[in-house]
Amino acid sequence: MTARAGRQSTARSLTRRRVAMDTIVSIETVPAKGEIDVDARIAGAFAWFTEVEARCSRFNPQSELSRLCDRPGVAVPVSPLLFRAIEFAIAVAADSGGAFDPTVGDAMARAGFSRNYQDGRANDTRSAAPSSFRDVCLNAAGCEVTLRRPLTLDLGAVAKGLAIDLAAQELSGIDGFLINAGGDIYAGGMNPDGHPWVIGVRDPREFDSLAARFSVSGAAVCTSGDYERASAVNPADHHILQPANGRAAAGFASVTVVAPTAMAADALATAAFVLGPREGIAFLEANGAEGLAITPTGERFETPGLKGYLE
Structure with a gap:
């Protein structure tokens, strides 16, 4: 997703940026009240992106x-x-009937999405055999994971959202803040003018235009779009694959989701993108999220509750 604050504030705010998880992460905070150490909170928030990347990257062999x-x-x-x-x-995979599936890592690599952004090295595939989320066994009591067959997990649609959510928890004592990780956003509290944050969502075909503007506080806004990453194997293809066949999903050009957490918004947007117009919006509704989906021809689909966020 590409998104930005849709209204310029006239009050003072502080914005800091770092490169992490193959994107630019920015954190904007409003002036803090009381004795909150804003610098320490921001440093702690950025540290979560480093930690999540070290734990969840499929591109780093270590x-x-x-x-x-x-x-x-x-x-x-x-x-x-x-x-x-x-x-x-795995929960989103099961709920979406496999439209979302974290075991697509090898299919992603075969499609040309395999290079580490830090050193340019390509990671190898582990198996050419089909796999699914059902090949992943979880033992919550022991905090253990068993992969029943050789496969590569890709957590790209949840890890960045998780990092945003952990960063938001770190900033929770600040009255207002906006975390933007490559267009995936969490808006906390109010902006410097005392209003909800206004997030502009890029039109998937007219990049200089906005498809919508959302007024948000205490929620995340994330988009899955077919314009975000092109395949190194076939530049006409994008990175959102249908797990069933490893091909680029074609039903939507973009799906934007508003949800209480960024991890949910990001994963649900990916699942709805793969499900397409007939099932995607119903899936978002069933999961208590609001969304705007746009097809390659410009047709728009919205959840009924989205109007509560539209500017």
């Missing part, structure tokens, strides 16, 4: 996720953070 994927058939103890990300991804 990440905790990569080490897990190197041990199929074994019950592997993992950190609570990685377990949380995998558990949530």
